[in-house]
Amino acid sequence: MTVTTxxxxxxxxxxxxxxxxxxxxGAADAVDRDNRFPHEAxxxxxEANALSAYVPSAYGGAGVGFRDLAGACxxxxxxxxxxxxxxxxxxxxVGCIMRHGAGTEPFDGYLGSLVAEQRLIASVTTEAGVGGxxxxxxxxxxxxxxxxxxxxxxxxxxxxAHADDFLTTMRRAPNxxxxxxxxxxxxxxxxxxxxxxxxDSLGMRGTCSPGFVVRARAPKAQVLPHPFARIAxxxxxxFSHLLWGHVWLGIATAAYDRARAxxxxxxxxxxxxxxxxxxxxxxxxxxxxxxxxxRAATDEYSAMTTSPEGVEEAHTVGYAxxxxxxxxxxxxxxxxxxxxxLLICGMAGYKNDTPFSVGRHLRDTLSGALMIANERxxxxxxxxxxxxxxx
Amino acid sequence: xxxxxREVIETHARLDLDPSTLSEHEDLYASGMTSHxxxxxxxxxENEFDVEFPDRMxxxxxxxxxxxxxxxxxxxxxxxxx
Numbered sequence: 001m002t003v004t005t006x007x008x009x010x011x012x013x014x015x016x017x018x019x020x021x022x023x024x025x026g027a028a029d030a031v032d033r034d035n036r037f038p039h040e041a042x043x044x045x046x047e048a049n050a051l052s053a054y055v056p057s058a059y060g061g062a063g064v065g066f067r068d069l070a071g072a073c074x075x076x077x078x079x080x081x082x083x084x085x086x087x088x089x090x091x092x093x094v095g096c097i098m099r100h101g102a103g104t105e106p107f108d109g110y111l112g113s114l115v116a117e118q119r120l121i122a123s124v125t126t127e128a129g130v131g132g133x134x135x136x137x138x139x140x141x142x143x144x145x146x147x148x149x150x151x152x153x154x155x156x157x158x159x160x161a162h163a164d165d166f167l168t169t170m171r172r173a174p175n176x177x178x179x180x181x182x183x184x185x186x187x188x189x190x191x192x193x194x195x196x197x198x199x200d201s202l203g204m205r206g207t208c209s210p211g212f213v214v215r216a217r218a219p220k221a222q223v224l225p226h227p228f229a230r231i232a233x234x235x236x237x238x239f240s241h242l243l244w245g246h247v248w249l250g251i252a253t254a255a256y257d258r259a260r261a262x263x264x265x266x267x268x269x270x271x272x273x274x275x276x277x278x279x280x281x282x283x284x285x286x287x288x289x290x291x292x293x294x295r296a297a298t299d300e301y302s303a304m305t306t307s308p309e310g311v312e313e314a315h316t317v318g319y320a321x322x323x324x325x326x327x328x329x330x331x332x333x334x335x336x337x338x339x340x341x342l343l344i345c346g347m348a349g350y351k352n353d354t355p356f357s358v359g360r361h362l363r364d365t366l367s368g369a370l371m372i373a374n375e376r377x378x379x380x381x382x383x384x385x386x387x388x389x390x391x
Numbered sequence: 392x393x394x395x396x397r398e399v400i401e402t403h404a405r406l407d408l409d410p411s412t413l414s415e416h417e418d419l420y421a422s423g424m425t426s427h428x429x430x431x432x433x434x435x436x437e438n439e440f441d442v443e444f445p446d447r448m449x450x451x452x453x454x455x456x457x458x459x460x461x462x463x464x465x466x467x468x469x470x471x472x473x
Contacts, residue, residue, distance in 0.1 A: 135426070177407070179425045229426070317430070317449035387433045389446050 008057075009068045015048040016072040025079035031206035032082070032360050035199065037162050038206050041076070041083040046118035050087070052111075054094050059108070060115040066302045070246040070294075077250030078257075081364035082206025084250050086120075086159050088243035089207075093121035093167045095239045096183060099305075100226040106219070110185065122163035124214050128153040132373050135232060136178040140171035141223065148184065149217045155197065158209040164188050168214060169228055181228035186216040203363030234314045238301050240372070241327040245294045248334035248368050249287075255361040256287050259341035262348060262356045276344050283340045290333040297326045317388045324377045324384075331368030338362040396460050399439050403431045415457040429454055436460065442467045 024041035031038045045051055054069055055061025069091050077084025094114070101107030113119065130136045139152035150170050160166075165187050172180045197211035224231065263277035273280075301323075304310035313319055338361045342349045345356040352359055393415070400419065401410040407423035424432070432454060437443055442464065444453070453463045 177423065180423070229420070233426070312450065312452065315451035316446075317433075318446050320426075383427070383430055387430055387437070387444065388449060389443065 006064075008062045009064045012050065012053050012062055012064045013068055013071055013075075016045075016050060017075050019044045019048060019050070020075045020079035020083075024076055024083040028080035028082075028206075029360070031080060032203075032364075033205075035201075035205045035208070037159060037208050038080055038083045038086065041080060042086065042120065042162075045083075045087065046120075049115070049118065051090060051118045051120060052094070052115040054091055055098065055111050055115055059102075059111040061111070066242075066305065067298055070242055070298050073243045073246040074250040074253070077247040078254045079250075080206070081204060081247065081251050081360070084247040085204060085207050085244070088247050089123055089158055090121050091243060092236060092239045093123055093165075095235050096167060096224070096231055097121075097185065099235045100183075100231045101185075101224050104225055106221050107185075107224070117164070119164035120159070120162065121165045121167060122157055122160050124152060124154045124157055124160075124166050124168035124212075126154050126156045127169075128155055130178070132376055134169070134237075134372060135181070135229070137169055137171045137181050138178070139168075140174045140176060141182060141184060142174055143220065144217070146220055147217050148220050148223060150184070150215070152214045153196065153211075154214055155211040156209045157193075157212050157214070158207045160193055160210070160212050160214075161208065166191055166214065166216070168216070172227075179229070183224045183228050183231055184216075184218065185222045185224065186218045190218045191216040202366060203360070204367045233320075234311055238314065238323050241323050241330075242294070242298050242301055244368065244371060245297075245326060245330035248330050248365055249290055249294055251361050251365050252287060252290065252334040252337040255338040255341035255358045256283055258349070258356045258358055258361075259283060259344040262345045276346065279340060279344050283337060283344070286333060286337050286340065290330060290337070293326060293329055297323070317384050321381055321384050321388050321390075324381050327372070328374050328377055331365075331371070331374060334365035334368055335362060338365050392461060392464065393457060395439055396436070396457050396464075399432065399435045400457070403435045404428050413457060415461075417457075418455050420451065420455055436464070440464055440467075 019041060023044045024038060027038055027040050049062065052061040053064045056063040073084050073088045076087050097107055097110065102111060125134055127138055129138045139150050141148040141150050152168060152170060165185060168184050168186065169181050170184065171178065172182050192215040194213040195210060196213050199208055199210040259280055263273060263280050266277060267273050304313050338358055341358045342362060345358060348354045348356040349358045351357060397410055404419055404424045405428045433444060433449065448463055453459055
């Protein structure tokens, strides 16, 4: 496999890193404490045209590769978890539109406005009454002349109040089965959000993800042409698990950074590495394993997306098992690494106002196991493993 | 063989339509088979025909129609005979 980095990729990576370090990092504590949207970082990402970075140059975007998108999620989350997660979730939506709408209208036109206006896209996939199953809907698209109308009770819509557009899963029609789903793009002007719940959460506070009753009316053409079953397998699920994984890796790395700085400060003053400091080595092993798993899976997926045979590979039982295992592994490792960093930093890590505080990182990474609940994924994989031989 | 395949489909694929009306190339996924149902179909076919599908066969294209399932089963029986 050849790893190519284009000048656009490199330029994008540098711009994102500058935003992470220069803008997002400084606001991270306030974003967490005040439960607020990371406006300054998202504005800076818009300014750098980063929201359309994955859009190909034919549409005016930078056309950066998937690997660099993942790298950007890592860099942003290392500075501010919420910024990283918002960026990741937005890019998942961009990926779905690009890979399942491009070449048709109105999506070609939309990709142009995404570039020109740096529109932020939120995801409306959660729903009351489906038990957390992404692949099952209660809400349905109802035809009304040339429009579709829908109403969906969504318990968690990340940055819903700050989004310019929404991608919503629902049944194809009122008489369709729960699993016969489509994905519908609606603009904020076409979408009514009735607040339904708060977001005073343990972590990931800056993602501002309360519930809403979402009601919208949009032209039928805004239903993505591919069935959601296909969009989920080829794009939404691998994009989510890989980009979320890089967000969690970024947060875990930030906690590791603080633990390392703590051990270094101790060593500088005492002239020796304390027993707690030796845990740093164990932590580095965990971080390395997590990084290696994510890197390998990202390379695999990047290669798969370049050919029709590769895309078909996403439809194998083996790939479903692997990408599910990756999600479980990354979401379990990240909080474990943050907890390890806490043991190293001790009280300085436990307090919220020291250079070695890691409470925020621990709280933020605990969300990973809940985003498409690991228990549900274990149930799915347990069924797949009955037929998958693992040879 | 086709009758036995049809029977397994009828019990496990949970299609929107009557499986007896399926043509042999009709797409089962397009006829309402979910990914969950497709795994049950794979398991049931392994039991019915006493075979084990190797991992390389556990893909959408192999289980998308009666004809593709028959082809896979024939390939396995040839391999076993060889």
